[in-house]
Amino acid sequence: MRDERDGLDFDVVTDDAETIHEECGVFGIWAPGRDVARLTYFGLRALQHRGQDSAGIAVGDGQTVLVRKDLGLCGQIFSDADLAAMPGKVAVGHVRYGTSGARSWEAAQPHLSTIGDVIIALAHNGTLVNSDKLRLELIRLGVPFLSDTDSEVAAKLIGYFTEQTSHIREGIRNAMEMIEGGYAMALVRENALYAFRDPHGIRPLVLGKLDDDSWVVASETCALDIIGAKFQRQVRPGEVIRISDDGVVSEQAVEPRACATCIFEHVYFARPDSVVNGRSVYSMRYEMGRQLAREAPADVDLVIGVPDSGLPPAEGFAHELGLPFGEGLIKNRYVARTFIAPTQEMREMGVRMKLNALPDNVEGKRIVMVDDSIVRGTTSKQIVRMLKEAGAKEVHVRINCPEVKWPCFYGIDTAVQSQLISARKDPEEVCDFIGADSLAFLSLEGLLRSVPTDGYCDACYTGRYPVEIPPAFSAGKFLDGYEPQNLSRASRASRMQIEDVLTSNEEDE
Ligand code: SF4
Known part of the structure; x- marks a missing residue:
């Protein structure tokens, strides 16, 4: 394939299954009055090392959410005309290396989901270890799926809880109680940006500031640098940040658990010019x-x-x-x-x-x-x-x-x-x-x-897993004689049926 849109001579393709691959990169921006689609594009270019299978941008324009996504690199997917056709004040973007689900257009992110008359788009980095259970339950509840990715499970679960509670924030919070694994997510609706991270902080997510009214979240600080945003802090494990016309609101949606940041980020995934903990x-x-x-x-x-x-x-x-x-x-x-x-x-x-x-x-x-x-x-x-x-x-x-x-x-x-x-x-x-x-x-x-x-996750060296791995998820993946150690138990909510979580929360209140 040749693509000369941005000067790349892009000819050759390999499928190097021999090395560890990057996972995904997420980016989100709230910047009224700015070209958020183009700024997201630049952010994704800085995060391209984290995933080269597909890329996508979703923009909220105050009325609805528009998405443009495809297979390939950012420079191949987005033309000037594409970016100019996506005006708005809030956006999320994603670069994907598929660790869950096939390489397909449907698996590319952000994932669009309709909740009543509200559209959301979700960008996810990480893997949910209990997504099979959640998918089956959502299907039983009549929720349709387009792909086999865990990211779509997260989007649909948030959508389900949002419909039940009439609040996206509640939808995210209830979903975070149920999903288990390592994740960092950015979600956009027509007039707000949400960013949240798993309670162990396994996958990275940082918050940056572009100016008094403009905020950015990204997998790595190199994506802040490229658009001139200043690093503020990491998104905390278990925290949900909401950015809208009302400003920045933080909520500890689920209790943080023992910190287990992926140490392989420092060894291999992250770009050398990114900064972590100073x-x-x-x-x-x-x-x-x-x-x-x-x-x-x-x-x-x-x-x-x-x-x-x-x-x-x-x-x-x-x-x-x-x-x-x-x-x-x-x-x-x-x-x-x-x-x-x-x-x-x-x-x-x-x-x-x-x-x-x-x-x-x-x-x-x-x-x-x-x-x-x-x-x-x-x-x-x-x-x-x-x-x-x-x-x-x-x-x-x-x-x-x-x-x-x-x-x-x-x-x-x-x-x-x-x-x-x-x-x-x-x-x-x-x-x-x-x-x-x-x-x-x-x-x-x-x-x-x-x-x-x-606190670090070092499970790939030691077999000490910070998030409990369900037997069904790990079946056939360990050699005889290897006994993994689960360092924590899955949350109470994650062991419930989806429809029981809301009732249980009401009883707790
Ligand atoms: S340190 Fe943990 S999260 Fe990172 S690659 Fe190893 S097992 Fe995966």
Whole structure:
């Protein structure tokens, strides 16, 4: 596919199933008098690394909500004319990497839902672990579905409760009591923006200010920077923020639970220029590299990183040991996953579609290659081989996080443990498999020392899951001999029938 709308020469498609993929990015803006569709477009461009399957923008114009969404990248989907045709004062946007549901137009977000004569559009990042139960109950209650995504379940559940209570805020609050998992959501109606986050704070969401009357929410601060908004604070776990002509109103909709922010955001997902808890992601990754160098030094001629997320830790690793740091792998930035199936020939080209070795820098050298993770091992194997073919004498692999041994159920696509090489092999065996001269992983303690002190989810390294995983959801996803640990129980409401939640709330009052 070629798209020259914004100057990109966009030719090639790969489906790199070997690495962990970004999840989704959400953006929302309340800015009367401004071009909210265009500002949302810019916000989504800053969040494009979080999802490349599809993108969408929904705008509230005071009367109704208009949505434009499609498969592909932001630059492919939205033309000047599209954005100009969406005037309004409030908008949400979404970039998607599908972890739940197929890659289809219907699965693209924001999801539109009609509640009586009110239209809402929902943008969701994360995964709901009890969406199957909720979907079946909603279908039993006569609610129709267009896609198989958990995001549509959330939109329809909010719609159901809103109809029952006649208040969107109540609809959101009741839905948050029932849904379990990791989520950050932005919702727009014709005249208001809502933003809310799961009670553990697993998925990120920040609040920014554009001027006295204009507010922004986004998955990462880099999306605030691009439109000149100033970071205010994180949306709190379990909080709902409503922004409208009445100003900004915050409500603790559900009790916060033990903080469990996804630590993989810092390792891999977030952009290095984003800031979390006052620290840039770049500086955290640099520190991970320094810790890694202390734990697993190597006597080499050059330290390189696998672009992009492996570059800051590689720099930190090199500086800690006083070694040269340089480029050894060049990334083709114009390759992305889209809805076009790759050909067999493309599959065989594999990782070469995205990376190429730089013989000038690596030939005849002993090299440390720093990467963010090893998932199935096949990508690492290809990169090591590529470096050796380019003349590297030795390739020592260093990973700036612990071994990924457990599947993630909160928005990342590592949902089957048998696919994770470290769940089946010890580091020595993984080293043999990828053909490296040595291999070491950063310890969990070293990782935690590199990031701000906060509560983290580290389940993909430890099997300690902050949100209870329903047996039906995890069935067949763990290898024999692995016993996951649930750190909390699902909420009382989530174990009820949908129609009983309102009655129960009335009784509690
Ligand atoms: S399991 Fe891993 S990737 Fe998933 S939310 Fe927890 S830390 Fe993040």
